[in-house]
Amino acid sequence: MSSKQFDVVVIGGGPGGYIAAIRAAQLGFNTACIDEWKNAAGGPAPGGTCTNVGCIPSKALLQSSEHFDHAAHHFGDHGISLADLKIDVAKMVGRKDAVVKQNNDGILYLFKKNKVSFFHGRGSFVAAKDGGYEVAVAGAANETLVAKQVIVATGSSARALPGAPFDEEHILSNDGALRIPSVPQKLGVIGSGVIGLEMGSVWRRLGAQVTILEAMPAFLGAADEAVAKEAAKVFKKQGLDIQLGVKISGVEKTADGVTVKYADAKGAEQVLACDRLIVSIGRVPNTTGLNAEAVGLKLDERGAIVVDAECRTNLPGVWAVGDVVRGPMLAHKAEEEGVAVAERIAGQHGHVNFDTIPWVIYTSPEIAWVGKTEQQLKAEGRAYKAGQFPFLANGRARALGDTTGFVKMLADAQTDEILGVHIIGPFASELIAEAVVAMEFKASSEDIARICHAHPSLSEATKEAALAVDKRTLNF
Numbered sequence: 001m002s003s004k005q006f007d008v009v010v011i012g013g014g015p016g017g018y019i020a021a022i023r024a025a026q027l028g029f030n031t032a033c034i035d036e037w038k039n040a041a042g043g044p045a046p047g048g049t050c051t052n053v054g055c056i057p058s059k060a061l062l063q064s065s066e067h068f069d070h071a072a073h074h075f076g077d078h079g080i081s082l083a084d085l086k087i088d089v090a091k092m093v094g095r096k097d098a099v100v101k102q103n104n105d106g107i108l109y110l111f112k113k114n115k116v117s118f119f120h121g122r123g124s125f126v127a128a129k130d131g132g133y134e135v136a137v138a139g140a141a142n143e144t145l146v147a148k149q150v151i152v153a154t155g156s157s158a159r160a161l162p163g164a165p166f167d168e169e170h171i172l173s174n175d176g177a178l179r180i181p182s183v184p185q186k187l188g189v190i191g192s193g194v195i196g197l198e199m200g201s202v203w204r205r206l207g208a209q210v211t212i213l214e215a216m217p218a219f220l221g222a223a224d225e226a227v228a229k230e231a232a233k234v235f236k237k238q239g240l241d242i243q244l245g246v247k248i249s250g251v252e253k254t255a256d257g258v259t260v261k262y263a264d265a266k267g268a269e270q271v272l273a274c275d276r277l278i279v280s281i282g283r284v285p286n287t288t289g290l291n292a293e294a295v296g297l298k299l300d301e302r303g304a305i306v307v308d309a310e311c312r313t314n315l316p317g318v319w320a321v322g323d324v325v326r327g328p329m330l331a332h333k334a335e336e337e338g339v340a341v342a343e344r345i346a347g348q349h350g351h352v353n354f355d356t357i358p359w360v361i362y363t364s365p366e367i368a369w370v371g372k373t374e375q376q377l378k379a380e381g382r383a384y385k386a387g388q389f390p391f392l393a394n395g396r397a398r399a400l401g402d403t404t405g406f407v408k409m410l411a412d413a414q415t416d417e418i419l420g421v422h423i424i425g426p427f428a429s430e431l432i433a434e435a436v437v438a439m440e441f442k443a444s445s446e447d448i449a450r451i452c453h454a455h456p457s458l459s460e461a462t463k464e465a466a467l468a469v470d471k472r473t474l475n476f
Contacts, residue, residue: 014048016322016334017153387468
């Protein structure tokens, strides 16, 4: 069987992989991308976890459930009345699937437009060959590719609880959580991270009684403490039962669903009986089946590929990006690394700044942040100034009918350089971009304060937070 020759082969078609392949092709390399995701019909579904069972479908369900929640609880404030409000879960899930397919097809179109050769199947190393590497494609037709440069972007998978494997019917990963066919009466969630909170919010809005069990003693420990406290207060008011400091002792499937045995924060034994259980306790790098040992590719104790600051592995010409390497498991981080690696292969200077990667949780209210938290600055002993402004005092937020939360800004006490921005409130996912740009250009809080923001707009809260850093306000 003859081998097909390429300059660059990308293993994995998620955000890191497909972006890397497209950028490499744009830079003049003969490029191939291998991806094994399948749609319901067995056809190709590039986009990885993000497009198929992560970012995109979860946002689709969050949007649908938010519409339902607004209709049930907020339309009356606008003089809009509805009779016999109901949710068609099958149609909601069908819309989510259509959104996913549009994204899958969009990636295939971009491959064609940029002359990226796409191979549908599982990619794995075979051997080093002629200063490059042989990569096998196991699919409908088995093929072998050869390339001087290989980019591994195989992503990650949901971590299961020991002794409680996912069946995606009663014990669910993010995949099964996106395919629940009807609103469960009682939904259990283990883990209060991004996936747990977002999926818990979806089904809570639609009428499920949701209990979230979290092992850590603090809620949203990665977020700024002020934001975490506000979020906990709001989520509790919404009806999410969040229990912290728990220790799971057993998970058992029953005729009626799932039973979780655990000790609460005080050590008392408790039992949670639920119809379905979402397990969201982190993710593990996808390196099983990559055949890394065939070429001597170095992995760490977690199974992640070991890379340097520029995503180079221990092998010449082999790179790795995204969830399969160190750093935050975020789609946009993977994209930035994918572009950077393609540019480095071309002899350019790819850029990824971990200090300005934004984090977003798409709950209601949304939560977003970039840079240092106040507790991190205190731990470092760094002198800082803080400014905070509530959406309650923002005219656009009042008009929207959502005045929950605030914008908080942290700046260096001497230089006024922005060190961190933390937002909880409406459209935080969009508002955080201004802070990312500002921090990337080493802006001061005064720079933000002096920029003209449209009125009325939610972004005025960012300007007000910047003004508050120096204890002054325009008080819109």
